[in-house]
Amino acid sequence: MTPDEYCQEKTARSGSSFYYSFLFLPQNQRRAITALYAFCREVDDVVDECQDPQIAATKLAWWRQELSGLYAGKPQHPVTQALQAASGEFHLPEEQLQEIIDGMAMDLQQTRYLDFKALSLYCYRVASVVGLLAAEIFGYQDRKTQKYAHDLGLAFQLTNIIRDVGEDARMGRIYLPIDELQRFGVPAADILNARHSDNFRRLMEFQIERAEGYYAQAIDELPAIDRRAQRPGLMMAAIYRTLLDEIRRDGCQVLTQRTSLTPIRKLWIAWRTWVSG
Numbered sequence: 001m002t003p004d005e006y007c008q009e010k011t012a013r014s015g016s017s018f019y020y021s022f023l024f025l026p027q028n029q030r031r032a033i034t035a036l037y038a039f040c041r042e043v044d045d046v047v048d049e050c051q052d053p054q055i056a057a058t059k060l061a062w063w064r065q066e067l068s069g070l071y072a073g074k075p076q077h078p079v080t081q082a083l084q085a086a087s088g089e090f091h092l093p094e095e096q097l098q099e100i101i102d103g104m105a106m107d108l109q110q111t112r113y114l115d116f117k118a119l120s121l122y123c124y125r126v127a128s129v130v131g132l133l134a135a136e137i138f139g140y141q142d143r144k145t146q147k148y149a150h151d152l153g154l155a156f157q158l159t160n161i162i163r164d165v166g167e168d169a170r171m172g173r174i175y176l177p178i179d180e181l182q183r184f185g186v187p188a189a190d191i192l193n194a195r196h197s198d199n200f201r202r203l204m205e206f207q208i209e210r211a212e213g214y215y216a217q218a219i220d221e222l223p224a225i226d227r228r229a230q231r232p233g234l235m236m237a238a239i240y241r242t243l244l245d246e247i248r249r250d251g252c253q254v255l256t257q258r259t260s261l262t263p264i265r266k267l268w269i270a271w272r273t274w275v276s277g
Helices: 003-014 018-022 027-049 053-071 078-090 094-109 116-138 145-163 165-169 178-183 188-192 198-221 231-249 263-276
Strands: none
Touching: 003 018, 003 027, 003 078, 018 027, 018 231, 018 263, 027 053, 027 078, 027 094, 027 116, 053 078, 053 094, 078 116, 094 116, 116 145, 116 231, 145 165, 145 198, 145 231, 165 188, 178 188, 178 198, 198 231, 231 263
16 A cells, blocks of 8 residues: 555545545645645544553654654655655645644643633644645645635634534543633533533534634635635535534534534535535
């Protein structure tokens, strides 16, 4: 199996919505964004699948060294071997890839966030940085597109947090800011014990509205000259906004179920967005 095939299999197996937005890209861009996504999956899996935090920290440290090896021309892992060509062709900075690992490491250090400002740092590292790297791969002419990519990445991560509240709680993590739990009268114990309430529903509707606000802000910020090049992000936004609609329609029952869209529906949304330009 070649490094590119490894990344392709890793991405397809994840079932992520991102996969469907990659299908319409030219080959060199598709290979690069698939390698980037596979890297994100690898380091995320370290945190999610490793039960011992010390072992997870050791594995993340290995990935830090592997990134350094990549930029020294000596990648060992199939993902970094695939990333080598992408980093050169699309000028992907090592510092930003390292910052993604910084974000993953935060999951080993804390399971709560005091307020949205604290959560925003986490979202920046694990998602906005990915958005900025993706924007480099897709290409842009106006530097304002970087602000779009930053805010779109934040919107994606907020959507993930909303969708995965119950799943994260079963791992002992609550990403919803503590001050917002208090404002809506939702004890952390209710989330950890999957107790749905009207207050929880109102809390989640607030989270959805904020995520929607970032999607709208990001799309407004995207310069017209770069809209066509950045269509993969717009495709993802369309899929994720549809997911938010479904979560709201289901009454925000995210403590006990994981709302998702079928592959056919994701593909349809992606294609519709692509052809609309």
